[in-house]
Amino acid sequence: NAGVTQTPKFQVLKTGQSMTLQCAQDMNHEYMSWYRQDPGMGLRLIHYSVGAGITDQGEVPNGYNVSRSTTEDFPLRLLSAAPSQTSVYFCASGGGNSPLHFGNGTRLTVT
């Protein structure tokens, strides 16, 4: 009963490097989303998807790309990492009047 699986748990990048945060869910949820959490700012929505092939921007999309080729997977790509992207990233799935199920988070540091 995996729920939402996020990898990696920790990552250190140098400025300008690219990487992909992986997210997979096994609950057959149509809705998936990515958030970043910074001190004092709560969770801010980066991108979300309401089904395979459908994605849209959230509140803070700049510097990030997503795609949704399957219902299960929703990877987040950092195109050229910047120190401002140092944060904790959460993937979540679920929708309607059901609560979101969250992954355990990825702590990213960009130096």
Next chain:
Amino acid sequence: AQKITQTQPGMFVQEKEAVTLDCTYDTSDPSYGLFWYKQPSSGEMIFLIYQGSYDQQNATEGRYSLNFQKARKSANLVISASQLGDSAMYFCAMREMNTGFQKLVFGTGTRLLVSP
């Protein structure tokens, strides 16, 4: 646009006492859902309670209850009989069902500290 406001950055409560964490929201969608999540120091997000905009009764889940005042657009979380394990960050969140494309928008959170 949907918006959630949590005005209490930090709250202190003694063990076994009740505490209320404030949350106000703003939306023009008549159909919406309100959620509370707990984030302990270990970092995971734990769902606590849900209230739908058309629900007639206030939601309750064990020691958690949601004081839903629709006209005032508030959805305060009440924790009864606080325990040391309740020390955590608490986030209020809202989803607009008709216009929000299922997005869940969060407030900035309240850090609760329960003392013995």
